[in-house]
Amino acid sequence: MNNNWTKILTDISEVARQSLHNLVSDNTPPLPQCYEREFMQVATRLKKDTVLQEVMTDQAECRARLKAIMTSAGDSLDGAEKILKDFETDALKSLALLEKEFEAINDFIKAIDEKQGEKLGRNINSFLDAGNEYTRKIGNAMLDIRQHRKKLGLLAEEIDLDNLSGTYNAQTWHHDIQEITEAANRDADSNKGFCLAVIDIDNFRQINDTYGHPIGDAILRQLGLLTKNHFTASGSVYRYGGDEFAVIMPGIQIDEALRHVESFQSQLAKTVMIADGGKTRIKVTTSCGISCWKPAMTAEEVVDRAEMALSAAKKSGRNCVRIFSE
Numbered sequence: 001m002n003n004n005w006t007k008i009l010t011d012i013s014e015v016a017r018q019s020l021h022n023l024v025s026d027n028t029p030p031l032p033q034c035y036e037r038e039f040m041q042v043a044t045r046l047k048k049d050t051v052l053q054e055v056m057t058d059q060a061e062c063r064a065r066l067k068a069i070m071t072s073a074g075d076s077l078d079g080a081e082k083i084l085k086d087f088e089t090d091a092l093k094s095l096a097l098l099e100k101e102f103e104a105i106n107d108f109i110k111a112i113d114e115k116q117g118e119k120l121g122r123n124i125n126s127f128l129d130a131g132n133e134y135t136r137k138i139g140n141a142m143l144d145i146r147q148h149r150k151k152l153g154l155l156a157e158e159i160d161l162d163n164l165s166g167t168y169n170a171q172t173w174h175h176d177i178q179e180i181t182e183a184a185n186r187d188a189d190s191n192k193g194f195c196l197a198v199i200d201i202d203n204f205r206q207i208n209d210t211y212g213h214p215i216g217d218a219i220l221r222q223l224g225l226l227t228k229n230h231f232t233a234s235g236s237v238y239r240y241g242g243d244e245f246a247v248i249m250p251g252i253q254i255d256e257a258l259r260h261v262e263s264f265q266s267q268l269a270k271t272v273m274i275a276d277g278g279k280t281r282i283k284v285t286t287s288c289g290i291s292c293w294k295p296a297m298t299a300e301e302v303v304d305r306a307e308m309a310l311s312a313a314k315k316s317g318r319n320c321v322r323i324f325s326e
Contacts, residue, residue: 165224218275
């Protein structure tokens with residue numbers, strides 16, 4: 001085993017022990033979702049980037065495979081629907097032609113033998129009814145295909161979402177921040193770039209210690225909804241670690257990004273978080289750091305600058321916004 005893997009395993013062991021210790025100290029049951037959340041928080045706090053990268057890589061690969069399967073299934077359903085639609089069109093044309101032919105035959109038979117003509121007419125009508133029933137079944141099959149495709153779309157969306165806050169999850173964050181940075185660098189001459197805001201709940205660990213993790217989860221859920229609703233028109237919101245949220249705002253400059261974030265904090269100041277069936281009412285504040293992409297910058301550089309601005313906001317007393325400055 002090389003030294004790199006030895007260090008990764010050592011870091012994982014350290015994060016795992018600290019996570020379990022925290023759960024026991026907080027009297028929190030070590031359920032999978034609780035342990036996963038604590039593991040990610042500890043790894044982020046200890047800046048175990050290698051551990052986070054290993055976890056995110058596995059989850060990202062799983063997510064990519066699931067999305068590929070869903071895309072393939074969606075394509076197959078599209079193909080099936082097109083075949084059925086074309087078949088239905090041809091069937092209706094054929095039935096229309098047959099009706100005309102059968103009408104002519106009916107008139108001819110009736111002219112020769114009215115009794116025989118009635119019998120043949122009944123057989124013809126029975127045949128046409130069967131054709132109409134067949135067409136109805138084709139229509140029902142197409143409806144089923146549309147419903148299945150809609151369900152696939154919802155499942156694909158759920159893969160990208162954080163199940164607690166309702167924002168995009170950490171895996172989607174790592175994918176999107178890389179993709180938007182690469183796109184900005186590819187079209188540096190014409191691309192307006194983007195700004196990144198990192199938002200952290202002030203004293204969130206103290207809230208968990210005082211009220212318990214269920215109340216903390218309720219706050220994360222409500223803050224996620226508030227953040228997502230506020231930035232819907234200007235960017236995408238991600239929960240990328242513990243109580244930290246990130247907002248990617250494409251096509252804007254730093255002054256506009258600052259206005260959006262200050263507006264969000266102003267709205268938050270008027271909001272009371274409600275939990276435990278209304279028994280617990282808490283007002284929370286956030287610290288925010290903002291950075292903007294510049295040509296040739298990597299995604300890591302943009303994120304690091306936003307994190308440094310966030311750190312400056314915390315050192316300034318929290319509940320404020322800071323912009324990265326050279």
